[in-house]
Amino acid sequence: MSAPIDKKSTTAATTNPVTVYESPSVSQVLLDGDDDKSSGSSSATAPPPPRSRIESLAGATNFKPTLTPTSASTEAVRASGFEVGVAEDRNRKHRRTMEDAHCFVYRYGGVDGQGFFAIFDGHAGKAAAEWCGANLHETLLTLLQEKPSAPIPELLNEAFVRTDAQLSSRKLSSGCTAVVAFTRIEDRENQRKRVLYTANVGDARAVLSRDGKAVRLTYDHKGSDRNEAQRIMESGGFVVNNRVNGVLAVTRALGDATMKDYIIGNPFTTETVLEDSDSLLVLACDGLWDVCSDEEAVAFVHEESRSSVQTVSEDLMNLALEKFSTDNLSVMVIRFTDQKVFG
Helix, strand or coil: CECCCCCHHHHHHHHCCEEEECCCCCCCCCCCCCCCCCCCCCCCCCCCCCCCCCECCCCCCCCCCCCHHHHCCCHHHHHCCCCEEHHHHHECCCCCCCCCCEEEEEEEHHCCCCEEEEEEECCCHHHHHHHHHHHHHHHHHHHHHCCCCCCCHHHHHHHHHHHHHHHHCCCCCCEEEEEEEEEEEECCCCCEEEHHHHECCCCEEEEEEEECCCECCCCCCCCCCCHHHHHHHHHHCEEEECCCCCCCCCCCCCCCCHHCCCECCCCCEEEECCCCEEEEEECHHHHHCCCCCHHHHHHHHHCCCCCCHHHHHHHHHHHHHHHCCCCCCCEEEEEEEEEHHCC
């Protein structure tokens, strides 16, 4: 099993500090494109993907998401300190629609060393996931600018809660699980260190490769969890067959306006000071984790360490298909580059 995290504690740590806080389609974004606001080609059967508003390298607003992660310039990767590969598949043998969305940003907010990564796994439709993919990173960025001294886990919690409230106000019946990672360079003990923050609701996961071993940085919020089931019942709901009110398998999500008395948007968050042995981060929806353990995923990406990070993400997704995953699949692999460039 991956390294354990004490979900009951507000501050827990593993051997190389990971601090955990428990708080009461598709937009892939790169920052090396032109400032192109055109919508691209479209037709009645294939509308263009939704645009994401992001910060460009120059700090200007840029509306050009791209579906080619490998097109990121060498300069963008060097300035950010990471490279990203992402792969997705509807899994057409089992799913008629694709309800996942994702977002990543090089040089998030125009700051060297900052990055934002997220996967949203929709249910009861794709609207909530797509809305989060286009907006949650903007909400967090606004909070970072408004409250520069606030602890990042608190800002992540507020970003999730705000997003959840915005979705509820739109009265969307759909919802989504979410996993978000945010990285930046900070001064820690008189050294410049890369710090990784994560937040999640539901069963989308972030798993860190630490010296080749899996460290899960998220918590699965499911009806099968005793503490989560107790919270649901104390809120006036019930759990049948590990489903909230007999319907939803996850106990925390963004959206789901009709179930807001029970399905909350407060995330589980972690803070990790990364070391040189922390080489990779895998974000994925349950389409991967239902058929692949944390350890298997980390071992797989290490076996392909000589491949491009885009190839690694595609191969990991295909592994899930080969293992008969029955869900939509979204897999993001972040490979950290030498953080000494920030020293």
